[in-house]
Amino acid sequence: MPTRQIGWNVSEVAFAAMYLLVAVQALVLAYGFTRRYVTWRRGRPYGPIDQVGERLRQALAVAFVHRRLIRPGYVYAGLMHLFIFWGFVVLFIGTLIVLLEADIARPYFGFSFYQGAFYVVYKLVINLFGLLFLIGLLMAVYRRYLQKLPKFRRSLSDDAIVLGILLFLGLTGFLLEALRLSATRDEAAPIHWVAYPLSLALNGVDPSILAGAHAVTWWSHMLANTALLVYIPVSKLAHIVTGPTNVFLRATDARAALPLIANIEEQEHFGVAKLDDFNWKQLVNFDACMRCGRCLDFCPTFNTGKPLKPRQLIVEVGAYMNRRAGLFAGPAGPRINEAGVRGSELTSPDEPSLAQVPLAAELIGDVVSEDELWDCTTCRACMEQCPVRIEHVPLIVEMRRNLVLEQSRFPQELVLLFNNLERNGNPYSFPASSRADWAGAAGVQELSGVADPSELEVIYWVGCMSSFDARNQRVATALAKILTAAGVKFAILGKEESCSGDPARRAGNEYLYQILAQTNIERLNQYQPKRVVASCPHCFNTLKNEYPQLGGTFEVVHHSQLIQELIDSGRLRVAPVAVRDGRMAYHDPCYLGRYNQVYDAPREVMNRVEGGFVELPRCRDRGFCCGAGGARAFMEEKRGTRISHNRLNEAIGTEASGVAVACPFCVTMFEDGVRALNVEERFAVRDIAEIVADGL
Ligand code: SF4
Numbered sequence: 001m002p003t004r005q006i007g008w009n010v011s012e013v014a015f016a017a018m019y020l021l022v023a024v025q026a027l028v029l030a031y032g033f034t035r036r037y038v039t040w041r042r043g044r045p046y047g048p049i050d051q052v053g054e055r056l057r058q059a060l061a062v063a064f065v066h067r068r069l070i071r072p073g074y075v076y077a078g079l080m081h082l083f084i085f086w087g088f089v090v091l092f093i094g095t096l097i098v099l100l101e102a103d104i105a106r107p108y109f110g111f112s113f114y115q116g117a118f119y120v121v122y123k124l125v126i127n128l129f130g131l132l133f134l135i136g137l138l139m140a141v142y143r144r145y146l147q148k149l150p151k152f153r154r155s156l157s158d159d160a161i162v163l164g165i166l167l168f169l170g171l172t173g174f175l176l177e178a179l180r181l182s183a184t185r186d187e188a189a190p191i192h193w194v195a196y197p198l199s200l201a202l203n204g205v206d207p208s209i210l211a212g213a214h215a216v217t218w219w220s221h222m223l224a225n226t227a228l229l230v231y232i233p234v235s236k237l238a239h240i241v242t243g244p245t246n247v248f249l250r251a252t253d254a255r256a257a258l259p260l261i262a263n264i265e266e267q268e269h270f271g272v273a274k275l276d277d278f279n280w281k282q283l284v285n286f287d288a289c290m291r292c293g294r295c296l297d298f299c300p301t302f303n304t305g306k307p308l309k310p311r312q313l314i315v316e317v318g319a320y321m322n323r324r325a326g327l328f329a330g331p332a333g334p335r336i337n338e339a340g341v342r343g344s345e346l347t348s349p350d351e352p353s354l355a356q357v358p359l360a361a362e363l364i365g366d367v368v369s370e371d372e373l374w375d376c377t378t379c380r381a382c383m384e385q386c387p388v389r390i391e392h393v394p395l396i397v398e399m400r401r402n403l404v405l406e407q408s409r410f411p412q413e414l415v416l417l418f419n420n421l422e423r424n425g426n427p428y429s430f431p432a433s434s435r436a437d438w439a440g441a442a443g444v445q446e447l448s449g450v451a452d453p454s455e456l457e458v459i460y461w462v463g464c465m466s467s468f469d470a471r472n473q474r475v476a477t478a479l480a481k482i483l484t485a486a487g488v489k490f491a492i493l494g495k496e497e498s499c500s501g502d503p504a505r506r507a508g509n510e511y512l513y514q515i516l517a518q519t520n521i522e523r524l525n526q527y528q529p530k531r532v533v534a535s536c537p538h539c540f541n542t543l544k545n546e547y548p549q550l551g552g553t554f555e556v557v558h559h560s561q562l563i564q565e566l567i568d569s570g571r572l573r574v575a576p577v578a579v580r581d582g583r584m585a586y587h588d589p590c591y592l593g594r595y596n597q598v599y600d601a602p603r604e605v606m607n608r609v610e611g612g613f614v615e616l617p618r619c620r621d622r623g624f625c626c627g628a629g630g631a632r633a634f635m636e637e638k639r640g641t642r643i644s645h646n647r648l649n650e651a652i653g654t655e656a657s658g659v660a661v662a663c664p665f666c667v668t669m670f671e672d673g674v675r676a677l678n679v680e681e682r683f684a685v686r687d688i689a690e691i692v693a694d695g696l
């Protein structure tokens with residue numbers, strides 16, 4: 001009956017030493033993670049944790065099925081991680097099975113299961129997962145060191161240490177087996193189907209030499225295993241525990257909304273100036289990063305040479321947090337210098353490193369620069385791609401809040417934005433009374449002039465950009481034409497509408513946001529709208545997802561959704577527009593797509609009206625921002641290259657004749673872009689409402 005002698009060539013002393021090492025490993029692991037937990041709990045209170053079952057399900061799905069790891073565009077990386085993870089887990093379980101047989105089943109119960117059919121299956125499976133483990137590691141070596149991806153241009157020593165130890169463990173595991181098979185002339189050798197060919201190669205070697213080599217390999221394997229387990233809590237491998245923990249703790253309430261500062265009038269402290277100002281759930285984010293770099297792939301700041309790189313921000317604040325807690329920060333400390341990616345001068349070689357930052361350093365300024373904080377467009381590309389659901393945007397906005405509300409430190413351009421919002425209820429210097437000036441010519445009525453507002457089907461929330469900007473007034477006019485053609489009874493708030501508050505909130509001015517939001521909520525409540533349609537995704541997101549935090553709950557749709565609905569129901573008949581010079585590309589606005597998962601409605605409208613569209617390489621949840629979000633539309637783009645040009649060049653590089661959008665900010669960014677790139681004659685920028693209105 002096939003089996004093997006457990007502990008062949010391993011002395012009693014060696015076994016005792018092994019158990020001692022296992023005890024050390026367990027203690028260090030427990031100590032390391034307990035210290036991390038204590039560090040997190042220094043943050044402000046958070047909770048209660050709701051939906052525990054669902055959170056657990058998602059955390060386990062990420063940990064064991066790699067649900068967010070294996071997705072379009074990341075099949076190689078996902079499989080690589082899956083092979084390494086499951087290879088390690090199965091090999092670990094395999095070791096436990098052997099110990100169960102040797103130390104419990106046989107001595108205490110006089111029973112043996114490690115033989116016969118079980119043994120055969122065990123060996124076949126262990127060899128399979130050992131091989132997958134090695135394949136996964138070799139894939140990782142290729143990806144990190146040979147593929148030369150910009151995001152891995154400079155790898156941390158941590159990566160090399162982790163990969164080195166794991167490779168050593170995988171190889172010595174098979175070598176141990178081959179040495180034993182060859183030295184003992186094991187008749188069941190062929191079932192060890194990966195180690196067997198190696199054992200054949202060793203068959204001519206003297207058995208005493210094989211036994212000596214086996215002893216040396218056994219000890220080195222054991223010590224490497226100890227090094228690995230001791231290293232886990234202080235290295236990127238901590239994500240094995242902290243990653244699923246972060247997924248478990250992710251925000252489930254108002255997914256697309258920023259956290260509300262409740263009772264803001266009574267607060268004396270705003271946002272985050274130091275680590276302890278984060279709540280403890282937010283602090284977990286900084287420990288969860290697995291350094292995969294997916295947050296960089298579609299990040300507009302990283303890809304246009306700006307200081308903000310979301311992975312770097314998370315890793316560095318994490319290292320800073322652990323240093324301050326007296327924990328060994330691991331090699332994560334020094335800055336990840338990604339200089340030179342995609343031809344841009346990203347960072348200077350003498351960029352300050354955390355190694356030089358004294359422990360008393362400030363979080364904002366020394367660890368995270370103000371430029372990094374202000375460069376973020378809040379596009380959410382990082383959050384969407386992050387496998388362990390790190391929530392970069394709320395973390396960044398918390399620090400902006402402190403800069404704005406407590407320290408009055410913000411870019412000069414925002415002074416004008418805040419002043420205009422306070423005085424005029426719009427980001428510009430137009431008086432509030434001129435908000436509906438465009439409407440008369442478009443035949444649109446204001447709610448104040450409607451005899452019975454309850455008869456209205458929808459209120460059209462125009463937004464500041466389409467109310468005041470001449471180019472975007474054409475979009476508002478086009479949408480009004482569509483609603484009229486479909487027989488939709490509608491009106492606008494007009495002079496009673498104020499800015500939704502989105503730019504103030506994203507810029508960190510929560511106080512101003514809440515004033516604007518409360519005013520709008522009161523107005524809307526006064527009219528009791530059946531539905532609100534917004535042509536600006538920023539307004540759409542704020543009204544739909546953020547006003548409920550302040551008691552304003554309305555049914556809000558984006559104009560792309562309403563247009564699709566009107567076409568589907570037959571209320572809107574649109575003659576297909578003659579496609580003259582080729583189809584247009586469709587660009588996903590971040591606040592429509594990633595924030596609200598409205599990907600299909602605008603595409604469906606394009607299909608119906610234009611007979612199709614060009615899908616851009618970076619599309620849907622992997623779309624690339626136009627550069628306007630996060631109040632960036634109101635700030636100068638001083639660092640790196642222009643985000644809108646990066647996106648436009650992508651669209652121009654296709655066969656598209658122009659770019660269709662569904663957001664007034666995208667219209668403005670791209671209109672400016674086509675002029676700057678000198679392609680306005682041949683490359684059009686149009687909102688889908690304009691395209692539909694052309695077909696009426
Ligand atoms: S929200 Fe967008 S701009 Fe900001 S860090 Fe994430 S990907 Fe980059």
Ligand code: SF4
Nearest residue numbers: 289290292293295386
């Ligand atoms: S923040 Fe998330 S996406 Fe970015 S490197 Fe870390 S784990 Fe990967």
